[in-house]
Amino acid sequence: MRSLKTIRAGAGVLDGSAQAADVTLDADICIIGTGAGGAVAASIFARSGKTVVLLEEGGYYTSADFTARERDTEPRLYQEGMTRTTKDAGISVLQGKAVGGTTVVNWTTSFRTPEDVVDHWHKKHAVGGFAYADLIPHYEAIERRLAIAKVPYDSLNANNRTLYDGCKKLGWEVDTLRRNVFGCLQSGFCHLGCPVNAKRSMLVTMIPDALDAGARLLFRARADKLERAGGAIARVRGTLLDAEGRSATGKSFTVTARRFIVSGGAINSPALLLRSGLDSGGLVGARTFLHPVIGSSALYDEPIEPQRGAPQSAASHHFAHRGDEMGFFLEAAPWYPGLASTAAPGYGSSHADFMRQVAHTATHIAIGIDGFHDDLPGGRVTLRSSGAPLLDYAITPKMWSAFRFAQKRLAEAQFASGARKVMTLHERPVVLEGKLDEAAIDAARWEIGCVPVFTAHQMGGCPMGDDPAVSVVRSSDLRHHTIENLHVIDGSVFPTSLGVNPQESIYGLSHLMASRIAASK
Amino acid sequence: MSSVESKVAAPTTSRRRVLKLGLAGGALLLLGGSGLALYPPSRAGGAPTAPLLALDGRAFQVLVAVAARIVTAAGADPVAIAHGVDRALSYALAETQSDVRALLGLFENALAGFVFDLRLTPFTRLSPSAQDAALESWRTSRLVVRRTGYQALRKLCLASFYVQESSWPELRYAPPSGLNAAAYDDPEIGTPEWIEAQNKVRGS
Numbered sequence: 027m028r029s030l031k032t033i034r035a036g037a038g039v040l041d042g043s044a045q046a047a048d049v050t051l052d053a054d055i056c057i058i059g060t061g062a063g064g065a066v067a068a069s070i071f072a073r074s075g076k077t078v079v080l081l082e083e084g085g086y087y088t089s090a091d092f093t094a095r096e097r098d099t100e101p102r103l104y105q106e107g108m109t110r111t112t113k114d115a116g117i118s119v120l121q122g123k124a125v126g127g128t129t130v131v132n133w134t135t136s137f138r139t140p141e142d143v144v145d146h147w148h149k150k151h152a153v154g155g156f157a158y159a160d161l162i163p164h165y166e167a168i169e170r171r172l173a174i175a176k177v178p179y180d181s182l183n184a185n186n187r188t189l190y191d192g193c194k195k196l197g198w199e200v201d202t203l204r205r206n207v208f209g210c211l212q213s214g215f216c217h218l219g220c221p222v223n224a225k226r227s228m229l230v231t232m233i234p235d236a237l238d239a240g241a242r243l244l245f246r247a248r249a250d251k252l253e254r255a256g257g258a259i260a261r262v263r264g265t266l267l268d269a270e271g272r273s274a275t276g277k278s279f280t281v282t283a284r285r286f287i288v289s290g291g292a293i294n295s296p297a298l299l300l301r302s303g304l305d306s307g308g309l310v311g312a313r314t315f316l317h318p319v320i321g322s323s324a325l326y327d328e329p330i331e332p333q334r335g336a337p338q339s340a341a342s343h344h345f346a347h348r349g350d351e352m353g354f355f356l357e358a359a360p361w362y363p364g365l366a367s368t369a370a371p372g373y374g375s376s377h378a379d380f381m382r383q384v385a386h387t388a389t390h391i392a393i394g395i396d397g398f399h400d401d402l403p404g405g406r407v408t409l410r411s412s413g414a415p416l417l418d419y420a421i422t423p424k425m426w427s428a429f430r431f432a433q434k435r436l437a438e439a440q441f442a443s444g445a446r447k448v449m450t451l452h453e454r455p456v457v458l459e460g461k462l463d464e465a466a467i468d469a470a471r472w473e474i475g476c477v478p479v480f481t482a483h484q485m486g487g488c489p490m491g492d493d494p495a496v497s498v499v500r501s502s503d504l505r506h507h508t509i510e511n512l513h514v515i516d517g518s519v520f521p522t523s524l525g526v527n528p529q530e531s532i533y534g535l536s537h538l539m540a541s542r543i544a545a546s547k
Numbered sequence: 548m549s550s551v552e553s554k555v556a557a558p559t560t561s562r563r564r565v566l567k568l569g570l571a572g573g574a575l576l577l578l579g580g581s582g583l584a585l586y587p588p589s590r591a592g593g594a595p596t597a598p599l600l601a602l603d604g605r606a607f608q609v610l611v612a613v614a615a616r617i618v619t620a621a622g623a624d625p626v627a628i629a630h631g632v633d634r635a636l637s638y639a640l641a642e643t644q645s646d647v648r649a650l651l652g653l654f655e656n657a658l659a660g661f662v663f664d665l666r667l668t669p670f671t672r673l674s675p676s677a678q679d680a681a682l683e684s685w686r687t688s689r690l691v692v693r694r695t696g697y698q699a700l701r702k703l704c705l706a707s708f709y710v711q712e713s714s715w716p717e718l719r720y721a722p723p724s725g726l727n728a729a730a731y732d733d734p735e736i737g738t739p740e741w742i743e744a745q746n747k748v749r750g751s
C-alpha cells in the first residue's frame with residue numbers, strides 16, 4: 027500500500043474548497059460521510075472492484091494538523107465548531123466533522139455490541155436480518171485492522187485507576203478497556219486528533235485502504251439533497267465549502283451513482299433524508315439517542331494529572347441493567363483546559379480556584395442508557411430554516427432520577443478510591459467532604475442549565491428493522507424500505523442506544539452489511 | 548427571582564413547561580436583538596482590536612463586559628477573550644451566531660433588565676458588583692432560557708481563555724509541542740504492512 031502521505035496527495039482526492047468550477051462525478055457507489063460507518067463500507071466496496079466516490083463535509087486533516095492544542099483543533103474537527111447543543115440547550119453535543127468522522131477525535135474505547143442488546147432488537151424492534159453470530163467474523167476483521175486490544179491495569183492513568191480501584195473496592199463489576207491503538211505514546215490527546223497516528227481511526231485505516239483501492243474522495247463538500255428519478259435516487263447535490271468549512275464557496279457538486287450510502291452519522295443522516303423529502307411517515311429523525319452524560323470531580327491527595335495517559339481505559343457496567351429505571355455505565359473523562367473549563371462550575375474566582383486544583387482532580391462520568399424504556403424515547407431531529415439539523419431531546423423525569431442515583435454512585439466510587447473531597451458539576455456544586463451525603467445530592471437543582479449534561483454518542487434516527495411501520499431501513503442490508511438503491515450505514519440505524527461506546531458496533535455492522543451489499547448484484 | 552419570573556415559570560420542570568419557556572425564550576431573544584440598537588455605546592471601552600468574524604461591534608462590547616466578570620483568573624484579558632469567542636462562533640451555524648448576538652443584546656437591554664431585575668441601567672454601565680448581581684440573576688433564574696443563556700456566555704468566555712497558552716502556567720499544564728511532526732513524515736506509518744511489521748517486532 028502507498029504511504030498515507032502519498033495517498034492524501036493522490037489524484038483521487040479532491041479538495042472542495044479549491045474547486046474553481048462546479049464538480050460533477052459519477053460512480054457505482056456514492057458514500058456520504060467518511061466516519062465509522064462510511065469509511066468501512068468504502069474500503070469494502072472499493073476492494074470489491076466497484077467505483078466509489080466518498081463525500082465529506084469536514085476537512086482532510088492529518089497528524090500534521092493535530093498539534094495537541096484545543097484552539098487549533100476543536101473548532102475544525104467538531105460539528106458546528108463544537109457549539110452544537112440540543113434545542114433547549116440542555117445537552118452539549120460533541121460530534122466529529124472531518125475525513126474519518128468522529129473516529130478522528132474519539133477516545134478509542136472499543137466494545138462489540140452486547141449480545142443482549144441485539145437480542146432486544148430481535149424481540150422488540152423486528153430486527154431479523156442478522157444473527158449475533160453473523161457479526162463475529164466482522165468484529166474480528168475490524169479488531170485485526172484497527173489493532174484493538176485490551177489494556178493492562180498497569181497502563182491506567184490515575185484518572186482511570188481511581189475509577190477502577192473504587193469500583194473494585196465496592197465489589198462492583200469493572201474492567202480495563204480495549205482500545206484501537208498501536209504504538210500509543212499515552213500522550214492523552216485522542217480528543218484533538220492523534221498527533222502520532224497511533225489511534226487506528228478511519229483516517230489512517232479504512233479511508234486510505236479505500237483510496238488506495240481506487241476510491242475518490244471529495245472533501246469540504248456538504249450533501250444537501252438526494253434527488254429521485256422514479257423509485258430510485260439519481261443523484262446527490264451539495265455545496266462546496268471554504269478551507270475552514272465556515273461558508274459556501276459559491277460552487278456546488280453533483281454526484282450520480284447506481285447506489286447511494288448515507289453515512290453522515292446520527293442527527294446528520296436523518297437531516298439529509300428530511301431535506302430530501304424522505305421522512306418515512308415521521309420515523310426519520312425520531313428515536314435519536316444520546317447516552318447522556320453527567321460527571322463528578324474528586325480531589326485526591328495523590329497527584330492525578332488527568333491530562334496524561336490514555337483518556338479512557340476502565341469502565342464499570344455494574345449499573346447497566348436497572349429494571350424499570352434507566353441504566354448507566356461509568357467511565358473516566360479526559361481533561362483539556364478549554365473543555366474542562368466549561369464543565370467546571372460557576373465563574374470568577376470560585377471557577378479559577380476549581381481549575382487550579384486540576385493536578386489532584388479526577389473526573390468520572392456516568393453515561394445514561396436511553397431507548398430501552400417507553401418513557402426514554404430519545405429525541406427528534408427536525409430541520410432549521412437553513413436546512414441544518416436541530417435535535418429536540420427532552421431530559422425526562424426518569425432520566426433526572428437516574429442522574430441523581432448515578433451521581434451518588436460516582437461519589438461512592440471516588441471516596442472508595444481515596445478521594446478527600448467530591449464535587450458535583452452543578453452550577454452550585456454539591457461539595458462532599460470525606461463521605462457521601464445522599465440528601466445533599468437529592469437537594470441539588472436537577473434542571474436544565476443548572477448541571478452540565480453532554481453527549482459524545484449519538485445513535486438512532488433511521489432505525490433498522492423488518493417492519494416498515496417502525497423502521498426506515500431493512501435489517502438484512504440496511505436498504506431503505508422503499509428506495510432500492512439507497513442505504514443508511516452508520517450509528518443512526520440502531521433502534522436503541524447500545525449501553526457501550528458505539529464505534530466498534532458501527533464498524534462491525536458496516537463491515538457485515540457492506541460485505542453483503544458488495545456480494546449482491 | 549423576580550415577580551415576573553414567578554408568573555412565567557411554574558415550580559415544575561415538566562416538558563410542556565420547558566417548551567413553553569423555550570417559546571418565551573424566542574421572544575426574549577427578539578427583544579435582545581432590538582436592545583443593542585436602542586442604547587448608546589457603553590462608556591466601558593472594549594472596542595475590538597481586529598476585524599470581527601461573527602459578532603458586531605456593539606455585541607462585542609457587551610461581551611467584553613461579560614468576560615471581565617466571568618473570567619477573573621490571573622492574566623485574563625477581556626478583549627482577547629471576546630476575540631476568542633468571536634473566532635469560535637465563526638465556526639458555528641449562522642443561527643447560533645445570531646442567537647448569541649441577540650443574547651448579548653438582552654444582557655445589555657435595560658427594558659429586559661427592568662422586567663427581570665428592576666434595573667434600568669444597561670449591563671455595560673453597571674458597576675462590577677451590580678454586573679455580578681445581574682449575572683447571578685441569569686444564573687439562578689427559573690426561566691430555562693435565562694439559565695442556558697448565562698451558560699452559553701459563561702462557557703464561551705471560559706473556553707476562550709483556557710484554550711490560550713497564557714492561561715496554562717497557572718494550571719501547570721504544558722502540552723508537548725511538535726509531537727506530531729515526526730509521525731506524519733514517516734512514509735509507511737499506518738499502512739497494513741507497517742502494522743504487520745510492528746507486530747512481528749513486538750512478537751519477537
Ligand SMILES: Cc1cc2nc3c(=O)[nH]c(=O)nc-3n(C[C@H](O)[C@H](O)[C@H](O)COP(=O)(O)OP(=O)(O)OC[C@H]3O[C@@H](n4cnc5c(N)ncnc54)[C@H](O)[C@@H]3O)c2cc1C
Nearest residue numbers: 059061063083127128133134135249290291517527528529
Ligand atoms: C469526544 C468523543 C469521544 C468518543 N469516544 C468514543 C470511544 O472512546 N469509543 C467509542 O466507541 N465511541 C466514541 N465516540 C463516538 C464514536 O466515535 C461515534 O459514535 C462514531 O464515530 C459514529 O460513527 P458514524 O459513522 O455514525 O458517524 P461519524 O463517525 O460521526 O461520521 C459521519 C461523518 O459524516 C459527515 N457528514 C455528515 N453529514 C454530511 C453531509 N450532509 N455531507 C457530507 N458529509 C456529511 C460528518 O462530517 C462526519 O465526518 C466518541 C465521540 C466523541 C465526540
